[in-house]
Amino acid sequence: MSARASDFRSDTVTRPSPAMLQAMTRAELGDDVLDGDPTVGALERAAAEWLGKEGALYVPSGTMANQLAIGAWTRPGDEFVAERSAHVVQWEAGAAAALHGVQAQTLVAPDGRLALADLARALRMDSIHCPRTKLLCVEQTFMGDGDGPGGRVVPLAHLEGLTALARAHGLSVHMDGARLPNAAVAAGLPAARFAACADSVMFSLSKGLGAPVGALVAGPADFLARARVLRKRFGGWMRQAGVIAGAGLYGLRHNLARLAEDHALARAVAETCARHEGLVAWPGEIESNIVMVRVERPGWTPERLTEALGAHGVLTMPMSAASVRFVTHLDLGPPDVERLAKALAAVLG
Numbered sequence: 001m002s003a004r005a006s007d008f009r010s011d012t013v014t015r016p017s018p019a020m021l022q023a024m025t026r027a028e029l030g031d032d033v034l035d036g037d038p039t040v041g042a043l044e045r046a047a048a049e050w051l052g053k054e055g056a057l058y059v060p061s062g063t064m065a066n067q068l069a070i071g072a073w074t075r076p077g078d079e080f081v082a083e084r085s086a087h088v089v090q091w092e093a094g095a096a097a098a099l100h101g102v103q104a105q106t107l108v109a110p111d112g113r114l115a116l117a118d119l120a121r122a123l124r125m126d127s128i129h130c131p132r133t134k135l136l137c138v139e140q141t142f143m144g145d146g147d148g149p150g151g152r153v154v155p156l157a158h159l160e161g162l163t164a165l166a167r168a169h170g171l172s173v174h175m176d177g178a179r180l181p182n183a184a185v186a187a188g189l190p191a192a193r194f195a196a197c198a199d200s201v202m203f204s205l206s207k208g209l210g211a212p213v214g215a216l217v218a219g220p221a222d223f224l225a226r227a228r229v230l231r232k233r234f235g236g237w238m239r240q241a242g243v244i245a246g247a248g249l250y251g252l253r254h255n256l257a258r259l260a261e262d263h264a265l266a267r268a269v270a271e272t273c274a275r276h277e278g279l280v281a282w283p284g285e286i287e288s289n290i291v292m293v294r295v296e297r298p299g300w301t302p303e304r305l306t307e308a309l310g311a312h313g314v315l316t317m318p319m320s321a322a323s324v325r326f327v328t329h330l331d332l333g334p335p336d337v338e339r340l341a342k343a344l345a346a347v348l349g
């Protein structure tokens with residue numbers, strides 16, 4: 001057993017590779033608040049081009065990117081529509097309410113594909129009594145709540161249908177594309193095709209692309225002007241940020257196509273888990289790099305399984321009362337899945 005743990009907890013745990021570190025130390029720098037950091041500028045242009053958007057803003061985290069978008073598209077008292085377990089609803093500490101004074105109307109779609117009929121029903125009357133429903137948030141890939149396969153790719157045609165309905169009723173569409181790079185690779189489509197279904201798009205540099213920090217939010221110029229003010233208010237402006245933006249630029253250029261390896265590895269993880277009675281892992285339905293495993297074995301809980309695997313150097317994370325999450329990334333490979341197989345055999349017999 002190697003000293004290094006096999007860390008399946010998240011695709012955020014990766015360390016910058018030597019080549020990425022070199023890109024960071026060689027990045028051309030400036031004061032991004034005063035007159036611009038050239039590496040941040042290059043990253044923002046590359047991201048905007050990749051997404052087919054007018055421009056992009058570099059921010060410290062995906063959460064900030066999402067919140068800039070929600071704030072830029074709404075006013076206090078407005079409402080946004082999202083799936084009930086979407087990151088913007090479940091994992092951002094109530095930020096939309098706390099920071100922007102907007103409420104969420106949540107719909108249920110365990111595979112992330114909001115039904116057109118549900119969205120149609122969610123649109124409220126134009127009345128002094130009602131909040132203004134101003135924004136639809138879609139998540140790509142959709143992580144899910146652990147009760148079914150995770151990391152689902154919402155099909156392009158489905159997104160196009162949702163967007164058409166939302167726009168016809170005057171809603172803007174924001175795509176939480178933290179793992180849009182994974183979706184694009186999994187679907188074999190340019191990211192810009194998915195991004196065209198949204199007015200603003202965020203994606204993470206610190207997940208599959210392997211950078212230590214950072215996210216981008218892209219959209220039209222008037223949106224970006226509003227988002228820029230919010231970034232200032234949140235203290236999200238950074239100075240010689242090219243040091244970290246250089247890592248993001250490297251990730252976007254070099255770590256995109258290889259995401260297919262993470263997806264193949266995720267399928268291997270699901271197959272490995274599914275061999276054990278009482279572990280439900282949906283091996284035929286793994287589309288990207290997230291594997292949810294429901295623990296149905298008598299006497300076992302997600303916490304107990306996580307602890308037992310941890311003792312064998314395999315790290316994972318309880319994701320709900322019923323499930324454990326495995327995420328593959330560029331610091332994992334087939335030997336880590338072999339280690340998982342051995343650990344599961346030792347723990348469950």
Ligand SMILES: *Cc1c(COP(=O)(O)O)cnc(C)c1O
Pocket residue numbers: 060061062063064066087088139141143176178179204206215
């Ligand atoms: C990780 C994630 C975010 C937030 O990104 P952070 O950089 O952790 O703030 C937002 N949405 C989704 C779907 C994510 O997976």
